[in-house]
Amino acid sequence: MIVQTPALDAATGHVADMYDGDLRTDGFVYAHTRAMAVDPEAHQAFEALIGAIVPSIGVRTYELATLGAARAIGSPHCLLAHGRKTLRADLMNEDQLERVGRDYTDAGLDEADVAVMAFAEKLSREPQRMTDVDSQRLREVGFTDRQIVDITLAAAARNFFSRALLALAVPVDDVPGLSPALVDALLSPLDR
Template structure:
């Protein structure tokens, strides 16, 4: 990563909060955190958008959309980070998450969860081909208009964040608390 990130020993304000959060949780400051700390106002805006989205769809749906979008764009940073967030939040067991990571369509998820992941995947790989039929599939499994918009925003903002990390060539850190089998499942190429 060529950009110079704010040094840990001189971090103040929101940057210090970002660094302290990583240090408290994991004992290190992730490279992706350092990269986003270059523009703390943008990071705060990103966090505010997440906070505006999650209440209508819930953490589980947000994480499923995030994982599907991150997988579709090949973002190891986000797959590892959100894989662990999914586990820490108790949204899935490690075995369930491994199955979802390998093939969400054959992982025992309910129809709504599969629809969310398929929608986020398509938004991330072929957004220009999306039609009302894609949103209608979400409506058919019970999502409201607000939830459809928020699922869309969750996947689209994951594209934004993931692609920014990729464009900046941010190194991928090892994420503590993930087994090698789960890391392999999260990072295995999409078939």
């Protein structure tokens, strides 16, 4: 990555908060955090957007939309980071998350969870082919209009963030707390 990022010892304000969060959790600052710290106002706006989305759909649906989008985009940063967030929030166990990483349609997820991941994946791969049929599928499995919009925003937000990291060639850090088998499963869509 050729972009110069704010130095750890000179960080102030929101940048210091971003760095401190990584340091408290993992003892180092992730490369993706450093990249986003170049424009802390944009990062704050992104965090505010996520904060507006999650209340209507819940953390589990947000993470499934995020994983579906990251899978389609081919974002190792977000697959690993959100795989870990899924585990830490006890949204599923490691075995099920491995199965989700390899093939979410055969991972024991309920119909609504599969619909969310499929929607996020299609939005991320071929948004120009989205129709009312895609949103109708979410409605059929029980989501409200607000939730359909917020699932869409969650997947679109992941596209923004993941594609920015990929475009800037941000290095992928090892994410602590993930077994080699889980890392392999989460990154398996990237091998296709």
